[in-house]
Amino acid sequence: MGTTVFFGAGNISQSIIKGLIKNGVSKKDILYIDRNASNKKILSKIGIKPIDKNLLNNKIESIILAVKPKDALQACKEISDITNAPNIISVVAGIKLKKIAKCFDKAQVVRAMPITASAYGKGITAIYGKTNSKKLISRSKKLFSQVGASIILKKESELDNFTGLIGSGPAYFFYLLKVYEKRVLKLCDGDKKFANKIISNFLDGISSSIDDGVGLDEAINMIASKKGTTEAGINSLKKNNVLQLFEKGIISAIKRSKEISNEY
Ligand SMILES: NC(=O)c1ccc[n+]([C@@H]2O[C@H](COP(=O)([O-])OP(=O)(O)OC[C@H]3O[C@@H](n4cnc5c(N)ncnc54)[C@H](OP(=O)(O)O)[C@@H]3O)[C@@H](O)[C@H]2O)c1
Incomplete structure (x- = not known):
């Protein structure tokens, strides 16, 4: 696994991070960006380091967008100010792929819907991306399979069914x-x-x-x-x-x- 940056490191990011560490992923391959002091404290305790926003570049394999829906477009703007072709895996509920992709010149964007049981390797994650994002879809599948089971959905609308049934x-x-x-x-x-x-x-x-x-x-x-x-x-x-x-x-x-x- 290359470097993964969690943009927003609250409940769901921490669950995924814990699951990845449990599965043997090296802590140096996991970085985060978060403004919340209590999340910073929790991550520091488990040995996960923050990354300066200005250092987001092509060497980052993927950015997991994990802020609340109300903060998502602002977060995308902050990312696009630094890099215009990132690989974004958005776990934000309800914000469509198109909306996120529109914030960038040529980003690869995939949506994923994980659950907090990822922390115990018992995750169930649905993944959706357009056919031109095949590489990122398979990278996402690889990542989420390390914290449980993952399924690739054929239609974006199926994410709503998944969210209501499994996510919640x-x-x-x-x-x-x-x-x-x-x-x-x-x-x-x-x-x-x-x-x-x-x-x-x-x-x-x-x-x-x-x-x-x-x-x-x-x-x-x-x-x-x-x-x-x-x-x-x-x-x-x-x-x-x-x-x-x-x-x-x-x-x-x-x-x-x-x-x-x-x-x-
Ligand atoms: N929780 C779940 O079980 C779950 C499952 C699947 C999907 N999701 C989705 O995942 C997303 C995150 O949920 P969550 O429960 O993990 O939220 P959360 O605990 O509130 O974590 C989000 C974190 O991102 C920070 N943040 C927001 N905008 C930022 C910015 N521009 N720069 C730096 N930090 C920023 C927030 O800081 P502040 O606290 O200061 O706002 C907060 O610490 C949501 O969109 C949700 O739909 C959640």
């Missing part, structure tokens, strides 16, 4: 788990560390059976028995249309992703 996805499960946290904490007398261990084992178990190829219905049937507790729980969830409501939440996120795309 972990937050839905964290939200649902609040029910578990509350009740598990009671079971272990408020011992948060122990409660976290229980929830983490619980999720690891679910994840392992999916990894093993056990089908979802089969997995449910392995737990449920006629007139037992699981059957009562599942029947109540069905009666209350929990699946439909959950899907409605996902659809709202996809809709919002499309709206954001039109706002910028």
